[in-house]
Amino acid sequence: MTEYVLKMPDVGEGVAEAEVVEWHVKPGDPVREDMVLAAVMTDKATIEIPSPVSGIVTWIAVEVGETVAVKAPLVRIETKGGEVAVSEVVKTEKKPVSTPAKSVDVKEAPVRSEVSAPAQKPLASPAVRRRALDAGIDLRQLAGSGPAGRITHEDIDAFNTSGPRLVAPAASAKKTAVEEIKITGLRRKIAEKMALSVSRIPHITYVEEVDVSDLEELRTTMNAGRKAEQPKLTILPFLMLAVVKTVAEQPAMNATFDDAAGVISRFGAVHIGIATQTPAGLVVPVVRHSEARGIWDCAAELARVADAARNGSAQREELSGSTITISSLGALGGIASTPVINHPEVAIIGVNKIAIRPVWDGNQFVPRKIMNLSSSFDHRVVDGWDAARFIQRIKALLETPALIFIES
Missing domain, CATH: 3.30.559.10 (Chloramphenicol acetyltransferase-like domain)
Structure with missing residues (x-):
C-alpha cells in the first residue's frame, strides 16, 4: 500500500487560499479516480476537486468552513500502487454548493423528507450509507429491519419499491431538536x-x-x-x-x-x-x-x-x-x-x-x-x-x- 497526498491546487488569478465548503468523503471511505472529493470556494467561484487515484481516504486536512493554502496538503489516499505521489489536480465547476448542517452528516441526508422521521442517527453499514447517498435517499426515511433497527440493503430495496416505512411520532410529541448551521x-x-x-x-x-x-x-x-x-x-x-x-x-x-x-x-x-x-x-x-x-x-x-x-x-x-x-x-x-x-x-x-x-x-x-x-x-x-x-x-x-x- 502507498499513501497518495493530494495538495490544494493553484487555481490562478492570484488566489493564495480557498475555503472548503463541502466534503464528499470522510476517512475510511473508498474513492475512485475522478470522483469528486471536495468543493472549495475562492471569491464567488466554486471549484470541485476530483481524486487522481482510486483507494481509501486515510486523512483529511481541514473541516468545512476552514481555509487551506495553495500547495498545502488537502487529503491523503491509500492506494495499491507502488509510487508515492503528490497531486494538484483541479476540475472547475462553478455551481452553487449547499451548506450542510453541523448536526447532520450531509452524506446521510442529501434529500430532506417532508414526512416526520425519528431524530436519532440511523444505524447502517458504510456500504448501505454509500448506496443511499448514490441513490439520493435520506436514511432517516427508512425503518431498519436489522438488529437494533439497523438499515439493510433489503430495506433500501423495499423503499425503492414502496416508499418509506415510518413509525409516526405521537401527535403531542415535543420538538426539542436544534439544528446548527455553519455559515460557509x-x-x-x-x-x-x-x-x-x-x-x-x-x-x-x-x-x-x-x-x-x-x-x-x-x-x-x-x-x-x-x-x-x-x-x-x-x-x-x-x-x-x-x-x-x-x-x-x-x-x-x-x-x-x-x-x-x-x-x-x-x-x-x-x-x-x-x-x-x-x-x-x-x-x-x-x-x-x-x-x-x-x-x-x-x-x-x-x-x-x-x-x-x-x-x-x-x-x-x-x-x-x-x-x-x-x-x-x-x-x-x-x-x-x-x-x-x-x-x-x-x-x-x-x-x-x-x-x-x-x-x-x-x-x-x-x-x-x-x-x-x-x-x-x-x-x-x-x-x-x-x-x-x-x-x-x-x-x-x-x-x-x-x-x-x-x-x-
Whole structure:
C-alpha cells in the first residue's frame, strides 16, 4: 500500500487560499479516480476537486468552513500502487454548493423528507450509507429491519419499491431538536460583505413613489411587437437606461469611495450591478457598459448574466466591477425597503412592487400603476439634497418614458 497526498491546487488569478465548503468523503471511505472529493470556494467561484487515484481516504486536512493554502496538503489516499505521489489536480465547476448542517452528516441526508422521521442517527453499514447517498435517499426515511433497527440493503430495496416505512411520532410529541448551521462559502461572504457595508457606510435612504402607468403601457406595446430573438422586456431595462441618463447629469452617483485612502472614483462607464437571488445566496452580476447599450441590448445582457449567476456559470468579471447597483425583489418587493449599499459604491436603487392605487387627477380619483423606489446613499459623500434630486430625475424619466429615448 502507498499513501497518495493530494495538495490544494493553484487555481490562478492570484488566489493564495480557498475555503472548503463541502466534503464528499470522510476517512475510511473508498474513492475512485475522478470522483469528486471536495468543493472549495475562492471569491464567488466554486471549484470541485476530483481524486487522481482510486483507494481509501486515510486523512483529511481541514473541516468545512476552514481555509487551506495553495500547495498545502488537502487529503491523503491509500492506494495499491507502488509510487508515492503528490497531486494538484483541479476540475472547475462553478455551481452553487449547499451548506450542510453541523448536526447532520450531509452524506446521510442529501434529500430532506417532508414526512416526520425519528431524530436519532440511523444505524447502517458504510456500504448501505454509500448506496443511499448514490441513490439520493435520506436514511432517516427508512425503518431498519436489522438488529437494533439497523438499515439493510433489503430495506433500501423495499423503499425503492414502496416508499418509506415510518413509525409516526405521537401527535403531542415535543420538538426539542436544534439544528446548527455553519455559515460557509458564499453565505459567509455575503454576511461579511453586508457587515462591511453597514459598519463602514452611514446610509441615508430615500423613498419616492413613481407612476409607471405610461411606462407599463409602453412596455406592453414593445413586448407585443418584439422580434423572436429579442428578450421580453421587464421594467428593469427601462430603469437601467434612466440611471444611465441620470448619472450623466450627476456623475457623483456613479462612483466608489475608498474611505481608507479618502478617494472618490467617478466612472465614465456605467457598470450596473443587478442584485440577484440564486440557490446559493445573493450575488450581483454586472451589466457592463450600460451607457453603450439600447433597451433590447440591456434586457438581453441582463438576462444572460442573471441566468449565469443562478446556474453558477458566471465568470469572476461578471460578478464584480459594478459602479452602481439596482436591487429588485419583483412581486415580493413590498411597499418600501432599505437596501444596503454594495460596498464600495455610493448608491443603490431599490425597486418595489407595482400596485394599482387611486390617484386624484384634479377632478376624480383614477386607478394608476404606482411603484416605489427605495434608494440608499453613502451619506459621507452624498448629501440628502443630491440624493433626492437624483431620484426625482429618475422618477421624471420613468413617468414620461419617451424622455428615456431622447438624446440629451
